[in-house]
Amino acid sequence: GAVVSQHPSWVICKSGTSVKIECRSLDFQATTMFWYRQFPKQSLMLMATSNEGSKATYEQGVEKDKFLINHASLTLSTLTVTSAHPEDSSFYICSARVVVPPGGDGYTFGSGTRLTVV
Amino acid sequence: GEDVEQSLFLSVREGDSSVINCTYTDSSSTYLYWYKQEPGAGLQLLTYIFSNMDMKQDQRLTVLLNKKDKHLSLRIADTQTGDSAIYFCAERMGSGGGADGLTFGKGTHLIIQP
Numbered sequence: 001g002a003v004v005s006q007h008p009s010w011v012i013c014k015s016g017t018s019v020k021i022e023c024r025s026l027d028f029q030a031t032t033m034f035w036y037r038q039f040p041k042q043s044l045m046l047m048a049t050s051n052e053g054s055k056a057t058y059e060q061g062v063e064k065d066k067f068l069i070n071h072a073s074l075t076l077s078t079l080t081v082t083s084a085h086p087e088d089s090s091f092y093i094c095s096a097r098v099v100v101p102p103g104g105d106g107y108t109f110g111s112g113t114r115l116t117v118v
Numbered sequence: 119g120e121d122v123e124q125s126l127f128l129s130v131r132e133g134d135s136s137v138i139n140c141t142y143t144d145s146s147s148t149y150l151y152w153y154k155q156e157p158g159a160g161l162q163l164l165t166y167i168f169s170n171m172d173m174k175q176d177q178r179l180t181v182l183l184n185k186k187d188k189h190l191s192l193r194i195a196d197t198q199t200g201d202s203a204i205y206f207c208a209e210r211m212g213s214g215g216g217a218d219g220l221t222f223g224k225g226t227h228l229i230i231q232p
Contacts, residue, residue, distance in 0.1 A: 114158075
């Protein structure tokens with residue numbers, strides 16, 4: 001089945017540094033990928049939609065200069081948290097739309113990245 | 119705007135059926151999904167239902183959709199300890215197409231009693 005590989009699984013960084021999270025579609029091409037953020041015991045909130053070869057579309061309230069998204073190829077999207085602060089600590093998950101038999105569609109998710117900023 | 123509501127907790131005995139309920143507000147939703155999330159892990163797609171369907175069954179899982187009331191439910195038959203997880207209801211945002219993300223409920227934590 002369609003697999004999205006997300007790395008790293010967890011990262012601890014110092015306040016003020018930047019962290020890059022990668023999301024790869026392993027056996028399919030993903031023109032569009034989605035980036036979500038999940039706070040403890042909360043739902044997933046869509047941050048942005050990443051489009052291959054063009055600029056990402058950010059949801060209202062998400063700072064595009066803070067969360068840089070690059071979708072340089074059909075199999076790779078990256079999210080860079082710039083100048084990270086403790087309030088950026090969260091669980092970040094990427095997702096791609098896939099065809100789900102029989103004839104429907106769904107979204108497959110990466111395993112997530114636990115970011116802790118100290 | 120879109121909003122998806124779920125109960126936060128559900129406790130059932132092993133072997134019983136679990137019914138997780140969800141309400142949504144966007145009447146233009148085309149697809150509705152159920153995802154499972156185990157501790158520290160990503161989301162696993164359990165099943166989905168297209169908006170023109172009332173029911174869908176897949177092994178132990180039964181999804182019921184009441185479009186008039188905007189109510190979605192997931193029934194897990196013969197609940198096992200391995201079913202213990204958080205279950206998210208989600209609807210596709212927007213009017214369809216590949217560029218739409220999902221709106222999630224807060225998730226229902228399913229607790230299995232021995």
